[in-house]
Amino acid sequence: MNWKSFFQNKRYRIEFVITIIILIPLLLSFSQFLLFVEQRAGVILNDPLLNSFNPIDLTWLIFALIYLSLIIFIITTFNKPERLLLALQSYGLMVIFRTIAMYITPFEPPATLLLLNDPFVQLFGEGDILTKDLFFSGHTGTLFLLFLLAENKTLKSIFLFATIIVGTAVLLQHVHYTIDVFVAPFISYTSYKIITNFHKKLSQEIRK
Structure with a gap:
């Protein structure tokens, strides 16, 4: 289905508009919530895995894989509005x-954290570097979501590889605790399944 057919379909048109109306304030609110989290006092976890090695700065590798994966996903899915929705x-x-x-x-x-400084953000000014947006890892969760959304086996392999590398890298840099990275794919999968099941039930109701 192309974009013209997509917007000619009343159900998809309404669903797309509602999604955007909800998503924009959600993301704006989330950005403010992250500032609240950053100012809030918390606890340091005793992570045996992180305690076993010194941190390594892998900032460029992490963001290169994240941005490259997002670009690949957008390019390969741009003409698939249902998938983008x-x-x-x-x-x-x-x-x-x-x-x-x-x-x-x-x-x-983690006390031994090496700051994860987004090179892209720094091109446009000195943005605040968040350190407490920990549980669960958004980087790992987002890449795993791309793996779930990809329909091509090659793309699935690329996104799964990126998920594993980035998940490992944020641990090597002591940006996240082990539990943050371990849980992320499960939450990502849960989100994906809830939405896909919702679509199936909605389609069944429309056919009745």
């Missing part, structure tokens, strides 16, 4: 889960 909805739900998770788990970053 599913991606937006799944990501939005994952953000909601992440907001709840961070609210109930006030963590301080």
Whole structure:
């Protein structure tokens, strides 16, 4: 289905508009929530895995894989509006889960953290570097969501590889605790399944 057919379909047109109306304030609210989390006192976890090695700065590798994966996904999915809609909805739900998770788990970053400074953001000025957006790992969760959304086996392999490398890299840099990275794919999968099941039930109701 191309974009013209997509917007000619009343159901998809309404669903797309509602999704955007919800997603924009959700992301704006989430950005403010992250500032609240950053100012809140938390606890430092004793992570045996992180305690076993010194941190390594892998900032460029992490963001190169993240941005490259996002670009590949957008390019390969741009002419698939139904898939993009599913991606937006799944990501939005994952953000909601992440907001709840961070609210109930006030963590301080690992004491040996090496700051994860987004090179792209720094091109446009000195932005605040967040360190307490920990449980669960948004980088890992987002890349795993791309793996779930990809329909091509080659793309799935690329996104799964990126997920594993980035998940490992944020641990090597002591940006996240082990539990942050371990849980992320499960929450990502849950978000994806909830949205896909919702679509199936909605389609069944429309056919009745």
